[in-house]
Amino acid sequence: MSGGAANGGVLRVGNCSGFYGDRFSAVREMLTGGPLDVLTGDYLAELTMLVLGRDRLKDPSLGYAKTFLRQMEDTLGLAHARGVRVVANAGGLDPAGLAGALRDLAGRLGVPVRVAHVEGDRLPLPAGALTANAYLGGAGIAACLDAGADVVVTGRVTDAALVTGPAAARFGWAPGDHDPLAGAVVAGHVLECGTQATGGNHPFFRRYDVRRPGFPVAELHPDGSAVITKHPGTGGAVDVATVTAQLLYETSGARYAGPDVTARLDTVRLTQEGPDRVRIDGVRGEAPPPALKAGITRLGGWRNEVVFVLTGLDVDAKARLVEEQVEDGFARAGTRPADVRWELARTDRADAATEETASALLRLVVRDPDPEAVGRAVTGAAVELALGSYPGFHVTAPPGRGAPYGVFEAVYVEPGTVTHTAVLPDGRRVPVPHPAATRPLAPVPEPPLPPPLPPGPTRRAPLGLVAGARSGDKGGDANVGVWAETDEAWRWLAHTLTADRLRDLLPETRPLPVARHVLPRLRALNFTVAGLLGEGAAARARFDPQAKALGEWLRARHLDIPEVLL
Structure with missing residues (x-):
C-alpha cells in the first residue's frame, strides 16, 4: 500500500460512520474536506448483527449495510479520483454479497476500482442462534490492500481493525510488532465512534460547537504513534478531553484485548499538540489472547x-x-x-x-x-x-x-475454528494466519495512587463539577469511565471514587459486581458493572438499555467535594 508517501510517511485515516444509520453525507464531507489516504466506516454494533440477522430471515439476499452501498453510489468516483481507499465493515453477514454489489455499481458508474473483501468470521450456528460471528483482526484487510484493493469490505472485525489493517499494510508491520499495532488499536478506538471523538456526546459539551461536529482523522506514524485531528472548518473540537472521553468508552481494564494485539491503556500518553490536534504516543502492546471473542x-x-x-x-x-x-x-x-x-x-x-x-x-x-x-x-x-x-x-x-x-452473548472460540480469509480483487482466496504468539489475559495490579489532598473545607455538590464521565455497554455489562482534568482533582477522585462509593451513588448497581480499574496517565478510573443490562441492549430490559447516560447520572450525584476544587 503506497498511500501516505506524499505526506512524509504519515498515513491519514478518516472515519465517516460510527454506527449503521450515522450521518449519510459524512462520506462526501470527509472526501472533500481535506486530504486522506484511507476512509473507514464502522457500521456494526452488537445490536446491528441482530438487525441484519432478522433482515436475512425476511430476505436471504440481505445481510449487509444497504446505506453504505447508497453512499458509494454518490462518492465512489470521488474517492477514486482523490486516491482515497475505502475500508468498511459494512459487509455485516454477507461481505461477499456487498463486494459483488460494489463491483456491479462500479461497472455501471464506469469507475475502475478494485474491490476485495474479508470473510471467515461466520461460525456454525448454535441451536436457536440467529447469528454467530468471531471478531477478526486487521491482517485480512492488510492483505487486500497489499494486493491493490481500492475498496475493502468486511464482516465482523473489531472496530479498531479498520485502522490496524491499513496501518500494517502501509508500514509493513509484522504480527509481532506489538507496540506499533497497539498504537494503531488505540487510534482506531478513538476513531471508531465518529464524532464522539470531536465533542459529540461529551460531558462538557458546552465548551464546544457540537451542532454539527466534524468526523475525526488519525495521522498515523511508522512507530504507531498518531495525531487525532479533523478537517479544517468542521464543527466540534479535538482536545485531550474529547480524546480521553472516547478512549474510556466501552473499555474496562488496563489491558484492551483484540485479535491483533493487546493494547495497554495504562501506557497511553495524550498531549495537546496544537488547535484540534492531540498526539497519542507511548502505547505499549502485548501478544493477543489465545482465544478469539465471538458474538x-x-x-x-x-x-x-x-x-x-x-x-x-x-x-x-x-x-x-x-x-x-x-x-x-x-x-x-x-x-x-x-x-x-x-x-x-x-x-x-x-x-x-x-x-x-x-x-x-x-x-x-x-x-x-x-x-x-x-x-x-x-x-x-x-x-x-x-x-x-x-x-x-x-x-x-x-x-x-x-x-x-x-x-447478545459473548463467547470465546479457538482460533483454529475460524478461517480468516482475504478475497483479493482478482478473486484469489488467501488464508490469513492467526498470530503465532499469544498471551493469556491477566488483570493489571492497581498502580500506586497519588497522595490524597490535604484535609480542608468541603461543599456538597455534583460530581460532574470536577469530573467527566462517559458510559456504554458491552453485552450485559455496563462501563463507566470517569476522569479528572487537573492533578489536584485526580488526587481527590482516585481516593474518593471507590467501587463501594460508586455503588452508593448509583443504587441500581448495589447488588452487582463492580470492578474498578485505575489509569493514572489519563487521570481516569474505569468501572465495569457486571449484569446491569441483563441480556444486553437488544433485550431492552432497562430504561437506558445501552447505559449511554449512566455516566451522566453519576455526574449528577452529590457528594462532599473539597472547596479548593470548586
Whole structure:
C-alpha cells in the first residue's frame, strides 16, 4: 500500500460512520474536506448483527449495510479520483454479497476500482442462534490492500481493525510488532465512534460547537504513534478531553484485548499538540489472547410496553392502583407474562405551570416467549382500564401486539475454528494466519495512587463539577469511565471514587459486581458493572438499555467535594 508517501510517511485515516444509520453525507464531507489516504466506516454494533440477522430471515439476499452501498453510489468516483481507499465493515453477514454489489455499481458508474473483501468470521450456528460471528483482526484487510484493493469490505472485525489493517499494510508491520499495532488499536478506538471523538456526546459539551461536529482523522506514524485531528472548518473540537472521553468508552481494564494485539491503556500518553490536534504516543502492546471473542445473537422472545401518564396529586397512589388493576387483569385472563417490570419516573413537579410538567410516567414492560402473552393479554389488561382507573387516565400510545427482542452473548472460540480469509480483487482466496504468539489475559495490579489532598473545607455538590464521565455497554455489562482534568482533582477522585462509593451513588448497581480499574496517565478510573443490562441492549430490559447516560447520572450525584476544587 503506497498511500501516505506524499505526506512524509504519515498515513491519514478518516472515519465517516460510527454506527449503521450515522450521518449519510459524512462520506462526501470527509472526501472533500481535506486530504486522506484511507476512509473507514464502522457500521456494526452488537445490536446491528441482530438487525441484519432478522433482515436475512425476511430476505436471504440481505445481510449487509444497504446505506453504505447508497453512499458509494454518490462518492465512489470521488474517492477514486482523490486516491482515497475505502475500508468498511459494512459487509455485516454477507461481505461477499456487498463486494459483488460494489463491483456491479462500479461497472455501471464506469469507475475502475478494485474491490476485495474479508470473510471467515461466520461460525456454525448454535441451536436457536440467529447469528454467530468471531471478531477478526486487521491482517485480512492488510492483505487486500497489499494486493491493490481500492475498496475493502468486511464482516465482523473489531472496530479498531479498520485502522490496524491499513496501518500494517502501509508500514509493513509484522504480527509481532506489538507496540506499533497497539498504537494503531488505540487510534482506531478513538476513531471508531465518529464524532464522539470531536465533542459529540461529551460531558462538557458546552465548551464546544457540537451542532454539527466534524468526523475525526488519525495521522498515523511508522512507530504507531498518531495525531487525532479533523478537517479544517468542521464543527466540534479535538482536545485531550474529547480524546480521553472516547478512549474510556466501552473499555474496562488496563489491558484492551483484540485479535491483533493487546493494547495497554495504562501506557497511553495524550498531549495537546496544537488547535484540534492531540498526539497519542507511548502505547505499549502485548501478544493477543489465545482465544478469539465471538458474538452470538438470538431472538429472545417477545416484548411489549405501555406507559401510563399520572398527572397531578397522589401520584404514588395512582401508580399502586394501576399496577393492582393490571395484575388483576393478568390473573383473570390466566396469562401473566414471564417477566413483568414496573418503573415509575417522577418527572412531575409541584404546582406545575404546564400539564406535561405536572405528570409522571409509569412504565410497564413485559417479556415472554409467547407473543400472545405480551400481546392480547397486555392490551386487554391496559385498555380495559380506560374508564375505570385513576383520574386523568391516559397512556402515551395505545399498546400494540408486541415485538420480538434479541439477546447478545459473548463467547470465546479457538482460533483454529475460524478461517480468516482475504478475497483479493482478482478473486484469489488467501488464508490469513492467526498470530503465532499469544498471551493469556491477566488483570493489571492497581498502580500506586497519588497522595490524597490535604484535609480542608468541603461543599456538597455534583460530581460532574470536577469530573467527566462517559458510559456504554458491552453485552450485559455496563462501563463507566470517569476522569479528572487537573492533578489536584485526580488526587481527590482516585481516593474518593471507590467501587463501594460508586455503588452508593448509583443504587441500581448495589447488588452487582463492580470492578474498578485505575489509569493514572489519563487521570481516569474505569468501572465495569457486571449484569446491569441483563441480556444486553437488544433485550431492552432497562430504561437506558445501552447505559449511554449512566455516566451522566453519576455526574449528577452529590457528594462532599473539597472547596479548593470548586
